[in-house]
Amino acid sequence: MGQNERSAWFDCACCITNMARFLPSMPGYIYAHEGNNLYVNLFVGSDAHVSLSDGSMEVRQKTEYPWSGKVDLSVDPASPLRATLHIRIPGWAKGAPIASALYYYVSEKKAGVPLTVNGQRVEYQEENGYAVLTRTWKQGDRISIDFPMPTEKVLANGRVRDDAGRFVFQRGPIVYCLEGPDNPDSLVRNIMVDTGATAEVSYHPTVLGGIDELTVTGLALKRQPGDTTLLERSGTVTAIPYFAWANRGPSEMTVWVPYERAASMPLPFPTIASRSKVSSSIGTPRMLKAINDQYDPKDANDHSMPYFHWWPRRNSTQWVQYDFAGPGMVSSSKVYWFDDGPWGGCRIPASWRLLYLKDGAWVPVHNTGAYEVAKDRYCTVAFDPVTTTALRLEVVLPADNSAGIHEWSVQ
DSSP: OOOOOOOSOOSSOHHHHHHHHHHHHHHHHHEEEETTEEEEOSOOOEEEEEEETTEEEEEEEEEOTTTOOEEEEEEEESSOEEEEEEEEOOGGGGTOSSSSSSEEESSOOOOOOOEEETTEEOOOEEETTEEEEEEEEOTTEEEEEEOOOOEEEEEEOTTOGGGTTEEEEEETTEEEEEEGGGSGGGOOTTEEOOTTOOOEEEEETTSTTSEEEEEEEEEEEEEETTEEEEEEEEEEEEEEEGGGTTSSSSOOEESSEESSGGGSOOBOOOOTTTTSEEEESSOOHHHHGGGGSOOOOSSTTOTTSOOEEOTTOOSSEEEEEEEEEEEEEEEEEEEEEEOOTTTSSBOOOSEEEEEEEETTEEEEOOBSSOOOOOSSSEEEEEEEEEEEEEEEEEEEOOSSOBOEEEEEEEO
């Protein structure tokens, strides 16, 4: 929801040393051997020299995997060599996104994975997830395997409540997501796509280092004032590989795409608060956006929603402020506090009050009810109507903790 972007650098730069360890170990991940058995575990363009019990062979892979399911494998033994090749058949190619009942495809997989030797289709036995080929291999022998790679839609087990009414795009081994820069209004959480919609695939060499992009027709949902009926706008929805997200600045992102309205988060109707400029005694612009994004949390400690906080400050008076787009009359307000107790450092505040800008000075509103301070719900205050261009929420932090805000609404 806009909280994340990739870091340019980490002071504890473990990535460089991890790469230095990982690259030399790749041959052992791609290939394995035992006796006269050669195992092809990963599909990576590579050249390898393998020593088996009865002789050695050169092995070469050519492939555009994971963007293409075509893998060409050549084996060149020093002399004719009887050996068994075990070529891994990924679970996704056989209709199982994971080896359990946690996820499953909307469509039922059926077709096998075709495999040829020297251009001739061959039948093979499958053992422990590998296609098994035993023969006397000669120089120039070529094996081709072509994994079907339709775009699938993955559903979760019904007991995973957060994924109800949602699916995931998957093509071959790649899981996809929706990200703001590719979609209308830089939003994705208000998008809904039917499970029967067909996704088109296109390769873009200059986008995010070169990716297969998915496009599909979907709906953008929006609320309207005084009406529970949602406004729907049909348009193109774009998905990118999940590994590539957060490379274009902070924005909305979702992996699980709603296909039911109840699972979507329709764009709220603009309010005086959502159109306001937000400022505070402290806080980054990204954190301040949480205050008026109109997303209601499940509870005070809901970390799935953006929130604002003054941590580590405590035992002090802090503020947030709305500068309205123009003069407006307001007469009530409500706040949903962020409280990550008992382990975090934020609690509901000791007290709060509202002030409005009048002739260049901040003046307290005349509240007609008490300032509520409670957890896990909106705290509301009514006051005599005022016409102003700015409203300030002043908060007294607890003596031993800080405080924060999920949402601040003004009427």
